[in-house]
Amino acid sequence: MGDELERRVRNLHEAPFDLDSVKGTAMKIRTKRRAAVAGGLLAAAAVVVPIAVIDPAQTPSQTATDPVVDPVDPEDPPAAGPALGFTYIEMGSGNAVLHLDDGSRIELPGPDYTGAAVLGDQVAAFRSTEDGQGAVDLVEDQAVTTTYEVRPPVAIAPDGRTIALITDDDELLVLNGEAGEQSFGAVDPDAVLAAFIGNGDCSLETGCHPFLEYGDLEREPFEVNYEGPDTRPVPGALRLNDAADGFLVTAQVSSSDIGSCGGLYDREGGGAVVFETCDSQVLDISPTGDFVAGTDPYGDGLGPTYFSILDRTGDEVARYEVERGFVYVDLAWSDDTHVVASVYQDAQWRVVSLGVDGASEVVLGPVDGTEMLNPFQVTGGYTG
Template sequence: MSAEKLLQETLALRGSSLNEAPLSLSDVQSRARSIRRRRTACAGVGALAVVAAVAAVAVPVTLSGTSTKSVAPATTGPSPTAKATLNMQEEATIPYVESGTLHMPDGFSYTSKGSPITGVVLVGGHPVVTTTKDGQNTVATTIGDLSSPATAPAVASADGKVAAWVDPDNDAVMMSTASATAPLRFGTVKSGTTDDRAQVVAVTGEDCPRVCTVFVNVTGTASGGDTVSLVGTLASVAGSDSPPRWTPLVPGDAHLESVDDVTGTVAAGTLSVDEFPASDADPLCVADGIVRWSGVVDLQAGSELWRTCSARNLDVSPSGAYAVGTPVESDGLGPRRLLLFDGQGSDLGGLGDDGSTIMDSAWEDDTHLLLAMLYDDGVTWKLMRYDVVSQEMVPLRVLTGKPEDYKTLVLP
């Protein structure tokens, strides 16, 4: 069964379908929240959806009429430190950007002219990059002549055939192959809000753009003047001449504010409820009277499997066996450590290196995580590989960046 078909059948369980009228903004109204988009594109995940937020474990969320089981919040353990004696010559197995130059596992390198690279995805085996200058993003192909404005870095489709992004001038989702000279207009975001800030977070499908679903986060202003955050999809259907229709994504009774990552049937995002008494919730889960949580949801069964109050922005490994998240108390440039969970939500402790901030992370495979770490002197960076089984941290690169250059290392 395709991911699109599974998504449609799951949403139909609670009475919504692609043919149903969009929900009113009063159903999705919520305060805006800055969401860090997870750019890792994993593959082969089982029928789970990881839904990341900051949440009260005492709050049951009903999905398709099934109540979840309350689970105690996770605790954290000690952080393993880096081992400086390990092999410094090992290479990363996924692309990364170092001091403005893109490095590929096969030895290919690419340097953008004039603007730093702030994002990279693989399309047809070739990198498509996003550069940023003066707050403006541009998507560019490295083997073609395409250059297109974007609200955020481009995202690769699950089948690896296209990159997708939102054009800031018309709220249109654009797509491109690695060698295209001009983008394809896929569909238009119609959220019902004004002053939208929309960005593509994932593209699933078996033959994109002919058959695929695009997941889009939107933050905008409702008719009453309040700021709202919501998620919707644009889906194309084989053999249909109709343009993709904007459909609000509503997995259960809680409000889905944003999605950080979708792989097959796995989605990492933010859920909230505002009618639950905040006084009964864990203080870590409450902000301005709204309760948010991180948890794992099985879309096929329509039930939530586990949740935690200690982490947000969950990012799962390719098979769903592990997940990492940012501690809720993190602020400033980034977290000092990440929290690691297994596929059942058990806390496996924290990971990090003393005297450093984790600026970016990405899964290499199911048991290895790459970390871009900035040390407290403000210029020393390390590209580290963490093994979730041995709990060892291996430095792959050590370099000196420029002061206040927080994109010295960029991971996909």
């Protein structure tokens, strides 16, 4: 967690914070090893306008004939690649391959995974299911040992080492390689995960902050924290897009036929406005909190035609425009000043990095493909 968050909590509590004392029966810590698991790249950067933008959880199975990933012998793990600073799943004709931000690679036990997280020696991999829901497989030595039936999205912590998920029977779980499985009990069947921050140790207040929201754009998103299990981080918000250390969140506060409005808000200040804008969707927060990623405030078609970077005043400092294509909204920060996104252009997929100085470069691809089959599923996981 960030220094500011630790300072805030130390001022509030002289001893390590026990969530049981705050939530009572709302949370029961359990360390059973049913699965220290779960994965997914659907987390924090949900699309602001809920119309016709591709959701990674609903991406069809890869069926392209041109291979993106060569089959790998389990006895011969994939060689490390360049350290790009973000995590992604590469999909092709063989098994999906998880590329970590340090360049190391792990082959998964099937082709249909669209997101994953590494929890110690275990890999938690997310896949969509035919019923429109999802499953999280706990993988060890390329074999599935446990499966969770979940209702997506799931949320991954900024350091990539903790996952929050809601099971198909409405139980909110936090899973961490060291702390194991920890339960917040049942949640509203209409609530879904929006974000998660913390180090995964839910016995400490600083360790677990799940954020949830509703899809009806009527009820406010809420956070489980020391102030209670349903604290509103931004009173009056319709949707929460991202949360970060330093008490920052991005949220949507209004919606109309011509777009949406939202901004960057300070949770420590009770939802105080850092900036608001109707000129951009305000999405992923940079690791330092100095910038946020943005895109078109009106969602239509397969996806927006640009992504951008805004500063803390809401001014746009950089933009990447896509011609004859669209942006697959799975943005991630690769370091303090660069955001990456999958882009489909001229019948090819690539991952583009955009800096706050306006410079851009293709860091993955291009790979031939169709609009619905993105071979580069960016999952985030900045660990710098």
